[in-house]
Amino acid sequence: MASFFFVFETAKIIFAPIERCLNCKRNFDENMKVLKKLSNELNSLKEDVELRISAECHAGTMQTEEVKNWLEDVQRIKSETESIEQKAGEKKFLLRAFLGKLVEEKIVELKAFLKKGKTFLGLVKYFKYIIVGGGVAAGYAAREFDRQGLKSGELAIISKEAVAPYERPTLSKGYLNPKGAARLPEFHVCVGSGGERLLPGWYKEKGIQLILGTEIVKVNLGSKTLVSAGGETFKYQTLIIATGSTVIRLTDFKVEGADAKNIFYLRELSDANELTESIKTKKNGKAVIIGGGYIGLEVGAAMRINNFDVTMVYPEPWCMPRLFTTPIAAFYESYYENKGIKIIKGTVAVGFNANANGEVKGVKLKDGRVLEADIVVVGVGARPLTALFKGQVEEDKAGIKTDGFFMTSMPDVYAVGDVATFPIKLYNEMRRVEHVDHARKSAEQAVKAIKASETGKEIEEYDYLPYFYSRSFDLSWQFYGDNVGDTVFWRQQSIITKA
Numbered sequence: 001m002a003s004f005f006f007v008f009e010t011a012k013i014i015f016a017p018i019e020r021c022l023n024c025k026r027n028f029d030e031n032m033k034v035l036k037k038l039s040n041e042l043n044s045l046k047e048d049v050e051l052r053i054s055a056e057c058h059a060g061t062m063q064t065e066e067v068k069n070w071l072e073d074v075q076r077i078k079s080e081t082e083s084i085e086q087k088a089g090e091k092k093f094l095l096r097a098f099l100g101k102l103v104e105e106k107i108v109e110l111k112a113f114l115k116k117g118k119t120f121l122g123l124v125k126y127f128k129y130i131i132v133g134g135g136v137a138a139g140y141a142a143r144e145f146d147r148q149g150l151k152s153g154e155l156a157i158i159s160k161e162a163v164a165p166y167e168r169p170t171l172s173k174g175y176l177n178p179k180g181a182a183r184l185p186e187f188h189v190c191v192g193s194g195g196e197r198l199l200p201g202w203y204k205e206k207g208i209q210l211i212l213g214t215e216i217v218k219v220n221l222g223s224k225t226l227v228s229a230g231g232e233t234f235k236y237q238t239l240i241i242a243t244g245s246t247v248i249r250l251t252d253f254k255v256e257g258a259d260a261k262n263i264f265y266l267r268e269l270s271d272a273n274e275l276t277e278s279i280k281t282k283k284n285g286k287a288v289i290i291g292g293g294y295i296g297l298e299v300g301a302a303m304r305i306n307n308f309d310v311t312m313v314y315p316e317p318w319c320m321p322r323l324f325t326t327p328i329a330a331f332y333e334s335y336y337e338n339k340g341i342k343i344i345k346g347t348v349a350v351g352f353n354a355n356a357n358g359e360v361k362g363v364k365l366k367d368g369r370v371l372e373a374d375i376v377v378v379g380v381g382a383r384p385l386t387a388l389f390k391g392q393v394e395e396d397k398a399g400i401k402t403d404g405f406f407m408t409s410m411p412d413v414y415a416v417g418d419v420a421t422f423p424i425k426l427y428n429e430m431r432r433v434e435h436v437d438h439a440r441k442s443a444e445q446a447v448k449a450i451k452a453s454e455t456g457k458e459i460e461e462y463d464y465l466p467y468f469y470s471r472s473f474d475l476s477w478q479f480y481g482d483n484v485g486d487t488v489f490w491r492q493q494s495i496i497t498k499a
Contacts (some may be wrong), residue, residue: 031103038110039081045117046074047223124233127156133242134159137417137443139189144447152207160215164200167192171272176302221392221410241415245382257352260360263376285374288363292319295379301472311342323479384419396421399432404461405449416442425463437467
C-alpha cells in the first residue's frame with residue numbers, strides 16, 4: 001500500500017508541470033481569441049471616430065488634440081497586436097509561454113482604449129434597420145415593415161425634414177389652393193394610394209423611431225455607420241437609401257440674379273410654405289413659371305387659380321415632351337391658354353432683375369424679352385441625392401445600381417425611389433424612374449426582399465410598368481409605358497374650349 005502511495009505521489013509530481021503547461025496553453029489560446037476580438041472592435045471604433053472627426057471638422061465640438069493622440073496610440077497598438085499574433089502563429093511552446101504575460105497586458109490596454117474611444121463618440125444608436133430619407137418611400141417602407149413583422153425599436157427613419165413622411169405630390173396641387181387648401185396631417189402617407197394615414201403617433205405605437213430634423217452628412221457603408229450634421233452616430237444591420245432627389249437650381253448654372261427673393265423651387269414642405277406666404281403677400285400679381293414639366297404645369301395652374309397673371313416659359317417645342325405626344329401637348333397648351341395663361345416656348349431665362357429690396361421684378365429671356373414678375377417658380381428637373389454613397393456602391397445612369405430586389409452592390413444596403421437604377425423587365429434595360437408611384441412600390445419591394453432574405457423565402461423580382469399621372473385645373477392624365485410607337489388621339493372639343 002505504501003509503495004502504491006509513493007508511486008501515485010511521484011506521478012503527481014511528474015505530471016503537475018505538464019498539466020500547468022497544458023492549462024497555460026489553453027489560457028493563452030483563449031486570451032488570443034479575446035485579443036483578436038478586442039483588436040477588431042478597436043479598429044472599427046477607430047473608423048467611426050475618424051468619420052465623426054470628418055463630420056465635425058467645422059463644429060469644433062471634439063477635443064481634436066486628444067483624439068489625434070488616441071488615434072496614433074490605436075495605430076501603435078494595432079501594430080503591436082499584429083506582431084503578437086504573428087509570433088503566436090509560430091506555435092513555439094517557449095515563445096508562447098513568454099508571450100502569455102504580454103497578451104494579458106495588451107488585453108487590459110485594449111479595453112482601456114476602447115472605453116476612451118467610446119467617450120469621444122458619445123452614445124452610438126444601434127438599429128436593425130435604418131431608412132435614410134423621410135419622403136414617400138420611407139413611409140411606405142415603414143408600413144411594409146409593419147406588415148411583414150417588426151419588433152419595437154428595430155427600425156429608425158432619419159429625415160432632414162421636421163415632419164413625418166407625407167405625400168409629396170400634394171405640395172404642387174392641393175397645398176396651393178386658395179380655398180380649402182390641404183394641410184398636414186391631412187396628407188401624411190399612405191393616403192395617396194388609398195391607404196391608412198400614418199400619423200406620427202402610428203410610428204410611436206409601432207415602435208418605429210422617427211429621427212426628424214436630422215441630416216446625415218457622412219456614411220461609411222463598410223462599417224455600417226452614419227454620422228449626422230450634429231455629430232450623432234448611428235449603426236445599422238440593414239440600410240435602405242431613400243434620399244430621393246433635389247431640385248436643379250438656376251444658381252447652379254450661375255444665372256444672373258437667380259438668388260433674388262421670391263424665386264421659388266418646390267420640393268419640400270418648407271418650400272411650399274414659403275411659396276404660399278408669397279402668394280398672400282403678392283396677391284393678384286404676376287407669376288412666371290420656368291419649365292413645362294410636372295412642376296411647371298401643376299404650379300402654373302395653381303397660380304392661375306390664385307388669380308395671378310401667369311406666363312409659362314420653356315425651351316422645348318411643347319410641354320411635357322418626355323411623355324406627351326404633340327397632339328396631347330397641343331390639347332393642354334390650348335386649355336391653359338383658354339384659362340388665361342400665356343405660354344412662351346423655345347427660349348430660356350438667362351437672368352433676373354430685382355428691386356432695391358432684392359425681390360425679383362423681371363425675368364430676362366434669351367430671345368431678348370423681359371417679363372414682369374412678382375413671383376417666379378422654377379421647375380427644370382431634379383438630381384438624385386447620391387453624393388453620400390459615391391465610391392461605396394456601384395452607380396448607373398446617375399443613380400445607385402440595384403437588382404430586381406433593390407439590393408445594391410454593397411451587402412445589406414438597398415436603394416429605392418428616385419435614387420435607384422433598376423432593371424425594367426418589360427424593356428430589358430436599366431432605368432431610373434422619378435415618380436411617386438415607383439417610390440411607393442420600390443420601397444415595398446425592398447422591404448419584402450429584406451424580410452425574405454432573413455427567412456430564406458423567395459419573392460418575385462420587381463416587374464414594373466412605368467406609370468405617371470398628374471392633375472391640374474379640372475384635368476387629369478395617366479400614362480403607362482413609354483412614349484413610342486403610333487399614336488391614336490381622341491379628343492372632345494367641349495373640353496378643349498372650356499374656360
